[in-house]
Amino acid sequence: MPHISLSPEFPGIIGLLKYRQDTGRVLSELAETILVKNSTLTRGERELIASYVSYLNECQFCTRSHSAVASALLNGDKALVNQVKQNYKQANISEKLKALLTIAGQVQKEAKKVSAEIVEEARRHGASDLEIHDTVLIAAAFCMYNRYVDGLATFAPNEEKAYDVMGERLRDQGYLNV
Amino acid sequence: MPHISLSPEFPGIIGLLKYRQDTGRVLSELAETILVKNSTLTRGERELIASYVSYLNECQFCTRSHSAVASALLNGDKALVNQVKQNYKQANISEKLKALLTIAGQVQKEAKKVSAEIVEEARRHGASDLEIHDTVLIAAAFCMYNRYVDGLATFAPNEEKAYDVMGERLRDQGYLNV
Numbered sequence: 425m426p427h428i429s430l431s432p433e434f435p436g437i438i439g440l441l442k443y444r445q446d447t448g449r450v451l452s453e454l455a456e457t458i459l460v461k462n463s464t465l466t467r468g469e470r471e472l473i474a475s476y477v478s479y480l481n482e483c484q485f486c487t488r489s490h491s492a493v494a495s496a497l498l499n500g501d502k503a504l505v506n507q508v509k510q511n512y513k514q515a516n517i518s519e520k521l522k523a524l525l526t527i528a529g530q531v532q533k534e535a536k537k538v539s540a541e542i543v544e545e546a547r548r549h550g551a552s553d554l555e556i557h558d559t560v561l562i563a564a565a566f567c568m569y570n571r572y573v574d575g576l577a578t579f580a581p582n583e584e585k586a587y588d589v590m591g592e593r594l595r596d597q598g599y600l601n602v
Numbered sequence: 603m604p605h606i607s608l609s610p611e612f613p614g615i616i617g618l619l620k621y622r623q624d625t626g627r628v629l630s631e632l633a634e635t636i637l638v639k640n641s642t643l644t645r646g647e648r649e650l651i652a653s654y655v656s657y658l659n660e661c662q663f664c665t666r667s668h669s670a671v672a673s674a675l676l677n678g679d680k681a682l683v684n685q686v687k688q689n690y691k692q693a694n695i696s697e698k699l700k701a702l703l704t705i706a707g708q709v710q711k712e713a714k715k716v717s718a719e720i721v722e723e724a725r726r727h728g729a730s731d732l733e734i735h736d737t738v739l740i741a742a743a744f745c746m747y748n749r750y751v752d753g754l755a756t757f758a759p760n761e762e763k764a765y766d767v768m769g770e771r772l773r774d775q776g777y778l779n780v
Contacts, residue, residue: 425718427716427718427721427734428731428732428734428735429731440735443735444732444735444736444739446635446639447632447635447636447739450628450631450632450635451632453628453631454625454628454629454632457624457625457628458625461624482714483714527753530753531749531753532749535748535749535750535751535752535753536660536661536752536753538605538752538753538754538755540603540605543605553606553607554606554622556605556606556754557606557618557621557622557754558622560605560749560750560753560754561622561625561750563749563753564745564746564747564748564749564750564753565746567742567745567746567749568742568743568745568746569742570713570742571709571710571713571738571741571742571745572713572738572739572742573713574713574714574716575705575708575709575713575714575716575738575741575742576716576734576735576738577716
């Protein structure tokens with residue numbers, strides 16, 4: 425049961441965005457800016473980073489919803505999305521994205537220890553300064569969203585279908601109308 | 603040295619807010635909304651939560667700058683701000699704020715383990731649902747800001763004076779004109 429009074433029909437962060445609308449609007453705008461707005465990282469790549477960090481933070485609602493958006497953006501390839509979470513080094517993704525996921529994982533664990541070496545590795549595979557910046561910010565932002573959702577003990581649906589519907593809606597409409 | 607090319611005259615998050623201005627604007631708005639806008643928690647209380655979480659995350663720039671804002675808002679009482687970071691249970695602050703700092707510390711460490719008991723303790727000392735919500739969000743947001751600042755290895759000044767100036771400016775002007 426959530427620690428505060430939230431509408432039971434809105435799971436996860438959705439109930440929180442409605443609970444306090446001024447913070448909700450800014451948090452939605454942040455998601456739209458880092459995950460949807462034009463970037464040289466594809467939307468699928470950015471959702472994979474979000475879903476991987478949420479998985480490391482063991483946030484069920486965020487992991488499943490962002491995995492669903494990633495899969496909706498990647499031709500429904502749920503197996504790929506799952507492999508990225510469990511063992512991205514063996515997944516069928518670019519070496520650049522693997523190096524960015526290494527940075528994201530370090531930001532989740534202990535950001536101070538993001539080393540010049542792992543940043544250099546990303547650069548060697550073609551990552552730009554802006555892509556490195558965006559990866560760190562996405563990883564950091566999900567360390568916030570995950571804690572917000574779990575720290576208030578929000579409700580996460582069990583049925584896969586609920587996330588599939590969210591994934592397609594977020595793919596098509598973005599985060600501003602959640 | 604920062605992992606990406608940042609203007610050397612802007613330390614900590616300031617260089618990052620200028621590096622990518624659309625994310626910078628949203629991140630500043632978030633800080634203004636949770637730390638400055640009207641709330642039943644005072645600005646001093648909210649800055650103490652921000653400074654305590656930044657201290658737990660060992661983010662030097664954020665700890666020192668938000669400690670400076672807290673102290674500027676609390677009649678320059680640096681000793682109190684330091685005691686809150688090091689041992690808030692013995693500090694001369696309200697029982698309500700102590701209970702909220704316990705929640706904030708648990709959000710930083712493992713948000714899933716914020717228990718009904720520690721939330722009930724805050725409520726017993728007069729915390730409202732909204733204050734509990736805001737505490738969790740401030741703590742979660744600083745888990746983002748701290749990682750953003752440290753994950754990109756930004757520069758933190760050493761001199762106390764630099765933070766004192768920041769603290770007074772943020773007290774007087776808020777976060778929208780950083």
